[in-house]
Amino acid sequence: xxxxxxxxxxxxxxxxxxxxxxxxxxxxxxxxxxxxxxxxxxxxxxxxxxxxxxxxxxxxxxxxxxxxxxxxxxxxxxxxxxxxxxxxxxxxxxxxxxxxxxxxxxxxxxxxxxxxxxxxxxxxxxxxxxxx
Numbered sequence: 001x002x003x004x005x006x007x008x009x010x011x012x013x014x015x016x017x018x019x020x021x022x023x024x025x026x027x028x029x030x031x032x033x034x035x036x037x038x039x040x041x042x043x044x045x046x047x048x049x050x051x052x053x054x055x056x057x058x059x060x061x062x063x064x065x066x067x068x069x070x071x072x073x074x075x076x077x078x079x080x081x082x083x084x085x086x087x088x089x090x091x092x093x094x095x096x097x098x099x100x101x102x103x104x105x106x107x108x109x110x111x112x113x114x115x116x117x118x119x120x121x122x123x124x125x126x127x128x129x130x131x132x
Contacts, residue, residue, distance in 0.1 A: 001079040005050035009067050009075045013040055013055035020044050032107045039063055041107040078125040087126050088114050
């Protein structure tokens with residue numbers, strides 16, 4: 001599987017965008033709201049390295065507890081899979097635990113994603129290769 005992006009959980013998207021653009025990153029997808037996770041998302045790229053900035057949109061966002069724990073930090077790697085269900089099963093067989101089951105990701109062109117956790121490396125996201 002190939003890496004699609006590194007997800008950064010941030011308190012203020014605008015401030016984080018400015019910090020990344022100062023490092024040579026360009027905005028490749030402007031801010032979009034994801035109503036499923038109640039977050040604002042923006043994608044930046046620097047020569048093939050893609051970063052997803054994720055800002056909880058309200059105190060009720062399911063990602064707010066993670067932001068309080070990790071502050072402004074990377075918190076997941078996203079991989080692209082040819083077959084999402086098969087990849088999920090393979091990772092479960094390798095000891096990964098389900099964090100969030102398969103659901104749509106509006107800000108990833110409507111692809112389906114699943115979030116899993118490994119105690120040694122943390123959270124990964126696996127996304128369909130193509131939108132649904």
